[in-house]
Amino acid sequence: MFHPTRPRPAQLAKLAALCAVGVPTAIFSYFWVHGRKAWSPKDKLTEPLPGDDLLFKDDPFLRLQEEIEIDAPREVVWEVLSQLGTRKGGWYALAWLERLFTFHIYNTFDYVEDWQDVEVGDFLFYHQAGVGSQIMDVKPGEYFTSLSDTRRPPTAQGGMALLPPFGLKQFAWTWNFVLQELPNGRTRFVNRCDTTMRPFNKLIPKALVVIILGSPSVFMVRKMLEKVKQLAEGRQPASLVDSVVRRMGVWSDDARPRPLGARHA
Template identity: 30%
Template sequence: MDPSTNPASSEAEPSMLVDRYLPEYDVTEVRHAVVDADPETTYEAMLTADLLDLGPVVRALGRLRDLPVALSDWLRGTAPEAPPDQLRFADVPETDEWTLLDETPGEEFVFGAVGKFWRPSIEWRQVDPEEFVTFDEPGYAKLAISLSVRPFGENRTVLSYEARTATTDARASRNFGLYWRVISPFAGYLMSRALDRVATDAETRARQAHETTARSVETGEQPRSSWTRGRIAAMAVLVLAGTYHFLVRPWHRRWGATDEEARKSLPGDDLLAGTTRQVTHAVEIDAPPGEVWPWLVQMGQGRGGFYSYDWLENAIGADIHNVERIVPEYQDLEEGDVVRLAPPDYPLSSPESAPEVARLDPERALVLRPPGESPAWTWAFVLEPVGDDTTRLLARMRSKPAESSIGPLAGRPRLLDAVDYLFWEPAHFVMERKMLRGIQRRAEREATTEPRSTA
């Protein structure tokens, strides 16, 4: 079922417990699944399904959501909390953040939370069930989740998952609206995967109960059939993963760059000591360095943009506007100046969203890095002339890998490595490739429309 953002347009069943705790809301997300098991078995499976076992995509999304906290712990040298071995819906209300609001055993289970969910590290507010309905302190959002089962014919059940969110004032509504635009597709996917997990567990329990009383040739062959399908799916995943790791990833990490350009030292490499990851992209521009340089100098949020997919950047609230001309008032840039990646009031703002100019060599190199003595990355743009009217523009990102044997990350899964591998590397390639081609197009257009002076 599609999510709704207009509670007045649809009326929930009056018997739903969730209506008592959050009858009016800004956003609701609803998912249903038909389960081949009786309601009692489905309800038990619903409460006991392991939410940490929803597949690699969900694990990656969870690690991505926890990344700001992990980075904060790492930078402060604070030991993070050990992750739980399992997480069930039945256990969620026992956490510090969530509260069990109500339950009709065998029918509906409702829990909720109050917090500023849009913050990089969520600011939770503990409230009792009786306080949840009337809580209206400005700056917060209330989230109520209902899990319910309904009979659907003989030994079949409709399993429902509904999440409702209401904000307490206009500012919280704006912040949550921006956050929701980014997170809603992932929230819907997570809900669907949770229902799939519950349905699978419930149907397995129902089948096992049936097999204890009567076995047939068909039910005896079913596990072998399921095992074969699982083996084929696993092989397909391995082939795709191997193709990406050994072919696609090496290609996009040095897109456009020659072997020599990818290996050689560039300005700014010395700013990040120790073992680092390095990605080098390049493009050749039919214009001299002096005509490419102004486009680099005016980059930044609130300045000339980044010449990439601004519609995608603005979809997450970065407020980027790419210019199509050289703007004189944006040409004044010095070492120590800030080149913002997002507005100062960005909900997910961090020191890394406001890097500083670490090196500035006119018509040669511009190097950015986050503030602080030990930056997490450097981003260099280097111009190399090729003849009189051609320039190689190189973009190099260097970053520190997560060391599982150092500091608060000791003994933990390499969270930062996984997020970098699954998300940041491909995303950085897509956006930077568009950026380099955007600079190329603008510089070459200016070079062909403006006559060059001759000696």
């Protein structure tokens, strides 16, 4: 008669250790592989863009740049970008995943007039506890730039400059959103993020920044780019739940919801 052999405690410990290392490694590797498909070509990484001067001149930095081409004019894409933010229309990525990690983010794909203004000094909240970056420069229809820097904390109410608990003394990053016109009414949307820290050359702190902060960022930014493209091109399907509930309402012409992007324009 066959009697299955029970795994020994040492074998279970090895399996647990393998899972503890292997599962996060697989997840973070997938994030980079997925996000990499939106990375800018190497020759585009050094092109001058708005916001390049936000860090100090002697700051060494890491650069993450992703981009996408959109079949819609720049002014249509801009109305989608204007509504980015946790306290506005969300980040157009995977809101359910963001909420799983405690981010109070809900995506809204309607055009909201009150969310269209982007002004210097506004704060882009990523997390409701105060993590985010402050808008430093705006050219409506073309770009806005933002900065989080522990050397120059934000002035916006409730906004903070993040200092990750990785043994760092200083931490700063820019997050810049740039639209460039392409032929035939198309738009290039470039998303550039430069990050510096002190100390900069210590392997473990830098690796923790790249792995723990960089991996989710590269993944979620690609998702955001794809959703901005979908919205601007008028391909965002209507929410089934919203459609059902809204049929029970009586709307004035001014109050009726309007979709973002090409369908609204």
